Amino acid sequence: PRPAPPPLLVAGHVLLTPPAVFVYADGFRDEPVDITLNLPAGWRAGSGMEQPEPGHFVAPHYDRLVDSPIEAGTFDLVSFEAGGMTIDFLIHGTWDEDEERLANDISAIVEASAGVFESASRSLPTDRYLFLLHSGPGLGGGTEYYNSTVVHTDPRSFWDDERWGGFLGLMAHEFFHTWNVKRFRPASIDRYDYQNVNYTELLWVAEGLTSYYDQLLPVRAGLMPVADYRKQLADTIGGVVDNPGYGQDTLARASYEAWTKGYHRGPDRAADKANRTISFYSQGGLVGLVLDLEIRRISRGQRSLDTVMSALYDDFPLGGGGFTYTDFRARVAAVGDAILAERLDGWVYGTEPLPIAQALENIGWSLDREDISEDPVQVSLGVSIRGNPPVVRAPRLNGAAWRAGVNAGDELLALDGVRIGSGLNTLLRRYDPEDTVELALFRDGHLKTLGVTLDPALADHEIIVYEDAAQSRSQMRRDWLGGMDEGDE
Numbered sequence: 001p002r003p004a005p006p007p008l009l010v011a012g013h014v015l016l017t018p019p020a021v022f023v024y025a026d027g028f029r030d031e032p033v034d035i036t037l038n039l040p041a042g043w044r045a046g047s048g049m050e051q052p053e054p055g056h057f058v059a060p061h062y063d064r065l066v067d068s069p070i071e072a073g074t075f076d077l078v079s080f081e082a083g084g085m086t087i088d089f090l091i092h093g094t095w096d097e098d099e100e101r102l103a104n105d106i107s108a109i110v111e112a113s114a115g116v117f118e119s120a121s122r123s124l125p126t127d128r129y130l131f132l133l134h135s136g137p138g139l140g141g142g143t144e145y146y147n148s149t150v151v152h153t154d155p156r157s158f159w160d161d162e163r164w165g166g167f168l169g170l171m172a173h174e175f176f177h178t179w180n181v182k183r184f185r186p187a188s189i190d191r192y193d194y195q196n197v198n199y200t201e202l203l204w205v206a207e208g209l210t211s212y213y214d215q216l217l218p219v220r221a222g223l224m225p226v227a228d229y230r231k232q233l234a235d236t237i238g239g240v241v242d243n244p245g246y247g248q249d250t251l252a253r254a255s256y257e258a259w260t261k262g263y264h265r266g267p268d269r270a271a272d273k274a275n276r277t278i279s280f281y282s283q284g285g286l287v288g289l290v291l292d293l294e295i296r297r298i299s300r301g302q303r304s305l306d307t308v309m310s311a312l313y314d315d316f317p318l319g320g321g322g323f324t325y326t327d328f329r330a331r332v333a334a335v336g337d338a339i340l341a342e343r344l345d346g347w348v349y350g351t352e353p354l355p356i357a358q359a360l361e362n363i364g365w366s367l368d369r370e371d372i373s374e375d376p377v378q379v380s381l382g383v384s385i386r387g388n389p390p391v392v393r394a395p396r397l398n399g400a401a402w403r404a405g406v407n408a409g410d411e412l413l414a415l416d417g418v419r420i421g422s423g424l425n426t427l428l429r430r431y432d433p434e435d436t437v438e439l440a441l442f443r444d445g446h447l448k449t450l451g452v453t454l455d456p457a458l459a460d461h462e463i464i465v466y467e468d469a470a471q472s473r474s475q476m477r478r479d480w481l482g483g484m485d486e487g488d489e
C-alpha cells in the first residue's frame with residue numbers, strides 16, 4: 001500500500017480516489033453503494049466496479065467502493081484476454097499506441113503471475129482486471145486495488161527499452177498484489193480500520209514478497225533476459241546489504257513503523273535515515289529469494305515459495321481473519337522444513353544476516369563483488385554531501401567520517417590543506433585505504449580539523465554463473481526461472 005493520492009481533477013480528465021472522496025460512515029459500511037457521474041459529452045468512465053450503464057457504478061459495500069478508483073475522461077482503452085481473465089488497459093496521456101506490444105507483454109505478465117498460484121485450489125481472484133495508467137512527464141509509482149490498479153509512468157517508458165522493462169516490473173508488482181494483499185493479507189489489516197492507523201509487522205510479506213516477484217515475473221514471462229535479471233538482483237542485494245542501516249532494524253519493526261516512519265514525510269525523514277532504517281520492500285524481497293531457493297533445495301525442486309503463496313491464498317480468504325506470522329511460519333515449516341522456519345525468525349524479528357550467497361549456490365550462481373582494483377578512487381570518506389562548498393547530509397554509520405566525528409551539517413573545506421569545492425572524488429584519488437587525512441571543516445561557523453582514516457571503497461555486487469555447476473543445480477535454476485536460462489533470449 002501507499003498513502004492514497006489526492007483526487008485529481010484537471011481539464012480533460014478526473015481520477016476519483018474513493019477514500020479521499022467518499023466519506024466513511026460507521027453503520028453504512030456493509031450497505032450496497034450506487035454512484036452516478038454526470039459525464040460531459042464525449043467522456044467515458046472506467047473502474048474496477050460494475051458499470052451497468054456509462055457513468056453508473058455499483059459496489060456491494062463501502063469496502064469495495066474505496067478499493068475501486070474511477071477514471072473519467074477521453075482515454076484510450078485496450079482490451080484483451082490473458083490467463084483466463086479479461087484485461088482492460090486504460091491509458092490517459094501520451095503513449096506509443098502500440099496496442100500489440102502492450103497486449104502481448106501485459107498478457108505474459110498476467111499469465112506468469114497466475115502461474116505462481118497454479119497449485120492453489122481456489123480459482124482466479126477476478127475474471128476482469130483494469131490497469132488504469134496515467135502517462136505524463138515525471139510520473140511514476142502505483143497503487144493496488146481490489147481488481148484494478150492506478151499506475152503512473154513517464155511517457156519515455158514507451159520509447160526506451162530499459163524504461164519499458166521497469167514499467168513491466170511495476171505492472172507485475174501491482175498485478176501480483178491482486179493476490180498478495182487484495183485476496184489475502186495480514187490479520188491486523190484483514191478488515192481495514194478507516195478511523196485509525198492500521199499497524200502490521202508483516203509488510204515484508206505484503207510488499208517485500210511482491211517486490212521479489214515483480215523482478216522475477218518478467219523473466220518467467222520471457223520479457224527479460226536472465227543476464228539482466230542477474231544484474232538487477234545483484235543491485236538489489238547491494239542496496240540492501242551495503243545500506244548502513246542493514247542489521248540496525250528488524251523487518252518486523254520497519255513494517256510496524258511504515259505509517260509513522262517509512263512512508264511518513266515529516267521531520268523524521270532526515271538525511272541519516274539510511275543509517276537507522278531498512279526497506280521492507282527490498283530486504284523483504286531478499287527474504288523471499290532466500291526462502292524460495294532454500295525450499296527448492298530442501299524439497300529437491302518439488303516445492304517453492306510459490307507453494308507457500310498458494311497455501312496463503314487458499315487458507316486465508318479475505319474477511320476471514322487474515323494470517324499471522326505464526327500462520328506464515330507454519331507454511332514455511334510444512335513446505336520447507338522446521339529449521340528454515342526457525343531461521344526465518346532471525347531474519348524477521350532479529351537482525352540475522354540473510355544467507356543470500358548460500359541460497360544462490362543452490363542454483364549455481366555465485367555472489368561476488370566487482371573487481372575495482374583499477375578504479376581511480378580506492379578509498380571512501382563515508383559521507384553523503386550536497387552543494388559547493390559541500391555540506392554533509394549524513395556521515396555513513398561507522399564509516400571513516402563517522403569514526404572521526406564528522407557531523408551532519410558540517411561544511412567540508414579542505415583535505416590535507418587542499419580545497420575540496422566540488423572535487424572531493426578527484427582529491428580522493430591520491431589516497432590508499434588506511435591513509436589518514438586531515439579534514440578541515442566549518443561547524444556552526446567554527447573551523448575544526450579532524451584526522452580521518454580512510455576506508456577501502458565498496459565495490460558493487462555481481463552474480464556470476466558457475467560454468468561447471470552440477471546438472472541438478474542448473475535444472476533447479478531453470479525451473480525457478482520458469483524454464484528460462486542464460487542465452488535463451
Ligand SMILES: [Zn+2]
Nearest residue numbers: 001173207210
Ligand atoms: Zn506494493
